[in-house]
Amino acid sequence: MPKVVLFSYHYLRSKRRAGFHWLADAYWRLGWEVVFVTAPISYLSWLRRDHRFRYPVWQEANRLVRVEERLYSYVLFTLVHPARTRLILGDRLSEPLFRAYPYRALHRLFSELEVGGAPELFIFESTPFLLAYHRLRSRFPGARYVYRVSDDVRFLKLHPLVIAEEEHLAPCWDLVSVPTRLMYERFRELGARVELHPHAVAKDLFDSCMTSPYDPDTVNLVFVGTSHLDVEFYRLGASLFPAYRFYIVGPFNRHPSWPENVRVYGEMPMRETVPYIKFANVGLQTRSYSPGAETLADSLKVVQYSYCGLPIVAPDFLYNGRLNMHYYIPGDAESIRCAIASAVEQERCLTPAQNVLSWEELARKLAGERGASR
DSSP: OOEEEEEESSOTTOSSOOHHHHHHHHHHHTTOEEEEEEEEEEHHHHHTTOGGGGSSHHHHBTSEEEEETTEEEEEEEESOOOOOOSSHHHHHHHHHHHHTGGGSSHHHHHHHHHTTSOOSEEEEOSSGGGGGHHHHHHHSTTSEEEEEOOSOTTTTTOOHHHHHHHHHHGGGSSEEEESSHHHHHHHHHTTOOEEEOOOOBOHHHHHTOOOOOSOTTSOEEEEEOSSOBOHHHHHHHHHHOTTSEEEEESSOOOOTTSOTTEEEEEOOOHHHHHHHHHTOSEEEOOBOOOTTGGGGGGOHHHHHHHHTTOOEEEEGGGOOOOTTEEEEOTTOHHHHHHHHHHHHHSOOOOSOOTTOOBHHHHHHHHTTTOOOOO
16 A cells, blocks of 8 residues: 655644645545645744644644544644744744754654555645655655645745755755746746646535525625735725625634625635535635735636636736636726626636646646556
8 A cells, every 4th residue: 555645734634625635635535545744833833823723733743643544644743843033133043943843753753654664655845844855855765755836935934944945955856746837937947857737626526516505696706715815805896896795715804894795704614615616606816915926826726716617806916817817906996896897797617627637636646647546
C-alpha cells in the first residue's frame, strides 16, 4: 500500500475545506495510506488566537491519530515556529531560533512515519514547514518530494527566512506544482521543475447537488472564502441593487455599513456550501488588495464558480482572461454597478467546464502518474 504524507497549515477535520483536504480525500479514495500533518502550529499560534485551536489540537499534539482506516492526522506542535515579528530587527534576531525549527518534534514524527513502511510521497503546502525539507529528505531519500504551491509566501507575509528558503529550494523538488500562470513563470525563473496544475474541483459533490437554497424569484450573488474580503464592495454594490441578495459564506462578521440585502452565513461544511455556489446567479471574488493579491486571480473559488458556469465579479487587479469575468475598480461605485449588471445579464453556462481536473486526477499528476487505485 503506497503512503503519502501531506504537510499543511490546516487541521484535517477543520470546517474550512482547503486544497490539501481534497488531496487527502483523493489519495485515500485511490487506495493510498494518508498521513495529514498540521504544521506549523505552536504556542505562538495560541497567543495569536489561531482558529485551529477550536479543534482538539492540544489533545492530539505530536501523536498519530487514526481518523479511519488508512487515514491519519498528526498535529506537529512545537514551542515556537517561524513567525514574522513585523520588525526588521526582530526578524533578524529571531532567524537563528527559527533555523532550528526543523529539529523540534520531528523525531517522534519520523518514528510514526516509518511504521508499516516508509512513505513514497511527500507533499508540502506553502508554509514555514518548508524549512524541514532537507531534514525529511535526508531521512527518507527514496521518496518523491512535491511542493504544491497553495499561496504566494510573499503575499502571506511569512518570515523572511521562509521566503528565502522557498527560493533556495525551488530546484530541489521533484516537482513544483502551481495553480496560476504568474506562479509558473516565477518558479521557472528560479530553475524549478514546475508544472501548471490549476485548482481541481470535487466534481461528484457539485454534480450530485440538486437542491437550491435560494428563492427562485430572486437574484443571488455569493462570495465564499476566508480572507481579504472587500468590505466596501458590499456597501456600494448592495445599495445600488437593493432587490438583489448578496451572500457571504466565511468567517466574517456583518459590517455596520452593509444594507439589509447582505447576508452573512459564517463558515459552513463544504457539502452545505456547494448549493450556494451551484445555484447562485453570480459568483463573487471580491477581494481587497495587498501586495501579491494578484495570485488569487485563479483561486480555488474561481475554478469552482467557473465549473458551475457562473459569471464572476472581481476587482480589476484579479484579471485572468476568463470570459465569465466582470471587473470593477475597487471603491468606484459606477464600475461596481457595471460589473454587477453585466454579470447578471450574462447567460449562464449550463455545461460544466470540461478542462477542470478532479482531485483524483490532480493527485495522480502530483504522484508522477503513479497512484492508480490499488
